[in-house]
Amino acid sequence: MAKEKTIYTCSECGATSAKWLGRCPGCEAWNSLIEGVAEPSGGAKNHRFQSLAKASPVATLSEIEAVDTARTPTGIDELDRVLGGGIVAGGVTLIGGDPGVGKSTLLLQALDALSRGLKVLYVTGEESGAQVAMRARRLGLPGTAVRVLAEINLERILATLAAEQPAFCVIDSIQTVYTEQLTSAPGSVAQVRECAALLTRAAKSSGCSMVLVGHVTKEGALAGPRVLEHIVDTVLYFEGDTHSSFRLVRAIKNRFGAVNEIGVFAMTEKGLKGVSNPSAIFLSAHTEPVPGSCVLVTLEGTRPLLVELQALVDSGGARRLSVGLERDRLAMLLAVLHRHAGVATNDQDVFVNAVGGVRISEPAADLAVLLAIQSSLRGRPLPRGFLAFGEVGLAGEVRPAPRGQERLKEAAKLGFSVAVIPKANAPKKPIEGLTVHAVERIEEAMDCVRSLQ
Numbered sequence: 001m002a003k004e005k006t007i008y009t010c011s012e013c014g015a016t017s018a019k020w021l022g023r024c025p026g027c028e029a030w031n032s033l034i035e036g037v038a039e040p041s042g043g044a045k046n047h048r049f050q051s052l053a054k055a056s057p058v059a060t061l062s063e064i065e066a067v068d069t070a071r072t073p074t075g076i077d078e079l080d081r082v083l084g085g086g087i088v089a090g091g092v093t094l095i096g097g098d099p100g101v102g103k104s105t106l107l108l109q110a111l112d113a114l115s116r117g118l119k120v121l122y123v124t125g126e127e128s129g130a131q132v133a134m135r136a137r138r139l140g141l142p143g144t145a146v147r148v149l150a151e152i153n154l155e156r157i158l159a160t161l162a163a164e165q166p167a168f169c170v171i172d173s174i175q176t177v178y179t180e181q182l183t184s185a186p187g188s189v190a191q192v193r194e195c196a197a198l199l200t201r202a203a204k205s206s207g208c209s210m211v212l213v214g215h216v217t218k219e220g221a222l223a224g225p226r227v228l229e230h231i232v233d234t235v236l237y238f239e240g241d242t243h244s245s246f247r248l249v250r251a252i253k254n255r256f257g258a259v260n261e262i263g264v265f266a267m268t269e270k271g272l273k274g275v276s277n278p279s280a281i282f283l284s285a286h287t288e289p290v291p292g293s294c295v296l297v298t299l300e301g302t303r304p305l306l307v308e309l310q311a312l313v314d315s316g317g318a319r320r321l322s323v324g325l326e327r328d329r330l331a332m333l334l335a336v337l338h339r340h341a342g343v344a345t346n347d348q349d350v351f352v353n354a355v356g357g358v359r360i361s362e363p364a365a366d367l368a369v370l371l372a373i374q375s376s377l378r379g380r381p382l383p384r385g386f387l388a389f390g391e392v393g394l395a396g397e398v399r400p401a402p403r404g405q406e407r408l409k410e411a412a413k414l415g416f417s418v419a420v421i422p423k424a425n426a427p428k429k430p431i432e433g434l435t436v437h438a439v440e441r442i443e444e445a446m447d448c449v450r451s452l453q
Helices: 043-049 077-083 103-114 129-139 154-164 189-206 227-231 278-282 327-341 363-378 404-413 442-452
Strands: 006-010 033-037 092-097 120-124 146-150 168-172 209-214 234-239 246-254 262-268 271-274 293-300 303-315 320-323 348-354 386-388 418-422 435-439
Touching (some): 006 189, 033 189, 077 234, 077 246, 077 262, 103 120, 103 146, 103 168, 103 209, 129 146, 146 154, 278 303, 293 363, 293 404, 303 363, 303 404, 320 327, 327 442, 348 363, 363 418, 363 442, 404 418, 418 442, 435 442
Parallel strands (some): 092 234, 120 146, 120 168, 293 386, 386 418, 418 435
Antiparallel strands (some): 246 262, 262 271, 303 348
C-alpha cells in the first residue's frame, strides 16, 4: 500500500509547505504549520476557483442600479443593531466566542423569533436534537416551527437545505462539519475552508441567510484559516466573562452595515436579554464620589456609552497595569502628565481599569485617564456628575473627539452636570443642565479640575 503523502498547512493563513518550517512562508507566523494528509488534485478542488457571487456582464459603475438591501429583523433589538438592521437574504454571518459565552443560546432565541414569519433550520454538529430541545425548554421557547438537523456531513446538510429551502439557517459549528471530498479530519484547515466556501455558495444561490458558528483560539481569535473571515459577509465576536452576567456582541466586518457596532446583553434564566441602557452597567453606584474615578463618554459604533475609568496610584514601585486600555498608551500619557503638568509618577505604581469589562481603544479616553490618575494621586475625588473626554497629544494639547455634541447630549440625558472637554468640541448652544469647561492643554484641564474639587 502506497504511503500517504503529507503536507504542512498554516493554521493562520492556510498556506502549505511540503516540509515543516518554523515560520510560515505566507504570513510569517511562528509555529503555525500543522501536519496533515495531502489532498489529491482533481475536479473536487475546481470549485475553489469559482466565484462565490453570481456572475454578471461588464458594466459601467454609474449605470449599475444601486438597490438598498432588504433586511428582516430578528426580533432581538440588540442583535439587529449589530447586524445593521436585521438579516439579509443570501448573507453569510460568522459568529465566534469563548465556549459557554452564549452563542448557541442567542441563535436559538433568534431562530424561534424568526420562525414566526420565516422557514428556519438549525443544524447542530456538537449536540443532539434532544440537547437542543432541552435548552429550548429551559429558555421557555416553544420552537413549534424550528426545524432541527443533527448532522456533520456537508453533503447531507446541503441536501437538507435543498429539500427544506429555509430562509434562515444556523450551522453550529463550522469546525464540526466535514466534506467527503477531502480525507482530512473535521476541524482541519482544509475542511473548514472547503465547507465554509460550499455553504456560502449554497446561501448565495438559494437566498438563504446563514449563520456559521466558529470556535476561537486561546488568544480569542477565530480558529481556522483567516480566509474564513474573508469569505463571509459579516463577522461577529461574542465577548464577555462567563463569571459576569453581561455579554457584548461586536461587529468586526459587515458588508451590509457599520462595523464596530456593539450589542449589549444580560444573561438571565430565560436566555439573553438586550440591555436598552448599557451605560448603567459600566458605571459604579458610588454613594459618594471617590478618588481615582472619572466617567468617560466613549463611542461604540453609532452609540455613545458612559464608562467609568478607575485609577489607583500607590507608592512601592513603578509598575504600569491597565485593564481595558492599551498599556503602551498609559505609559505615554504618564510621560505627558509629568512633562507638561508637573505630576510625577516615576516612583509610583499606576493601575487603570475600565469598569464593566469593556475594552476602550479610542484615544478620546486620554483626558479621563489622566484626570482619574491625578485624582487618585491627590486623594481628592472629582465632583459628583463629572465627566471628561478628549485626546491628549505628546505636546500636551487636548485634541477634539469625533461627534462631541452627541457625547455631551447623552451625558446630560443621564444626569451629568459638569464636563471638561476639548475646546474644539465646545457646544455652540448651551446644553441644559450641563456646565461645560473647554480646555486646550492638559495644564488647563488640571487647573480646572483643582478649582472644582
